[in-house]
Amino acid sequence: MDVGIAATGVFFPPHVETAKDLVEKTGIPEEIIIEKFGLIQKHVSDSSMHASDLAAQAAKSIVEKTGAPAIDVLIYFGSPYKEYPVWSCATKIQYELGLENAFVFEIMNVSSCFPIALKVAKDMLVSDRSIGNILLVGGCKESDVIDYKNTRSRFMFNFADGGAAALVQRGTAKSRILGSSIITDGSFYDDVKVPAGGSVMPASIQTVQERLHFLDVKDPQGMKKRLDPLSVPNFVKVVKTAVEKSGYSLSDIDYLFPLHTKRSMFFELLEQLGLKEEQAVYLDRYGHMSALDPCVGLHLAERQGLVKKGDLLVTVSAGTGYTWAATVIEWGG
Known part of the structure; x- marks a missing residue:
């Protein structure tokens, strides 16, 4: 049964931070931010917009074209950092978009989630004939949880x-x-987290004073030592497996839509997959938006006329914890 992506949408808040702006925040030289971090600029929202607002704005054009009554399911796949810590933003998005016929739920696997969300949506449509249209929505406001003074x-x-x-x-x-x-290695479960605000360390005056409500890495060198031998090989493995399950081989890939990583990892991944730089979207003017990156890359590639009928496309991402995921798309034009 053929199930596919019928439309995509994106939204970026108007405020832009450049590499030069990040120099002032981090003390890192501009050339390192551009060449090593792979970041020329990124969009940052103000206090008036939250993850649910960003997601709803991205979905508006799709809903207007499809018609709200036609949407049967809304799935939020975006950042776990939302307006409130114990709260479903999917219900707010459903209400604001007027999707009265849609039931909603959220799936969250931090940055790896878009390829997983595609699989979940496809499997639902294949197994349940009463569902015709599933809207995947994601928002990211994770610039809020970065402490630029924490190296x-x-x-x-x-x-x-x-x-x-x-x-x-x-x-x-x-x-x-x-x-x-999809590959998960749960041995990394404790490496990256916001330490305070959960049941282990409830919010207090002390946790705020000690800046424990920002993302932190428990042992950067220890994680790097364990992760570096696994990261690119696992990226390659999920891509290869997904492509082969689709009836193709790595040499058939026309375009790759990865999450935004440091530039060296991006090029290493391309080399391992036998792809050229022009066969992938690198989000150096957008940065890393949690699970959104592959969806954003696909949207930009289509708008720029980079993908054509018959192309084999691969969305691939990874999220701390650690999970690697890839989903293959055959483009129809």
Whole structure:
């Protein structure tokens, strides 16, 4: 049964922080931010916009074109950092978009979640004929949870804000969602987290004073030592497995939509997959937006006319914890 992405949407808050702005915040030289972090600029929202608002803005054009009554399910796949700590923003998004016929839920696996959300949506449409249209929505305001004075969290200084959405539909001629592959190594569960605000360390005056409500890395060197031998090989493995489950091989890939990483990892991944730089979208003008990156990359590539009928596309991402995920799409034009 053919299930594919029928439309995508994105939204970026108007305020932009450049590499030069980050020099003032971090003390890191501008050339390192651009060349090593791979960041020319990124969008950052003000206090008036939250993850749910960014997600809803990204989905508006899709809802206007499809019609609110046609949306059967809304799935939030974006950042876990939202307006409130114990709260579903999917219900707010459903209400604000007027999707009265849609039931909603959230899936969260930090930055790895878009390829997983595609698989979940496809599997739901295949298994349940009463569902015709699933709207995937994600928002990210993770620039809020970065402490630029904490060098342990240095690899997350590229975190940015935005919204992304994708309409997954049965029988669309636009594309076909094919195979997926997911790897999780739970030994990294304690490496990256916001220490305070949960049941282990409830919020207090002390946790605020000690700046424990920002993302932190428990042992950067220890994590790097364990993660470096695994990261790119696991990226390659999920891509290879997803492509082969789809009936293709790595040499058939036309375009890759990865999460935003440091530039050296991006090029290493391309080399391992046998791809050229022009066969991937690198978000150096947008930064890393949690799970949104592959969806944003796909949207930008389509708008720029980079993908064509018959192309084999791969969305791939990874999230702390640690999970790697890839989903293959055959583009219909």
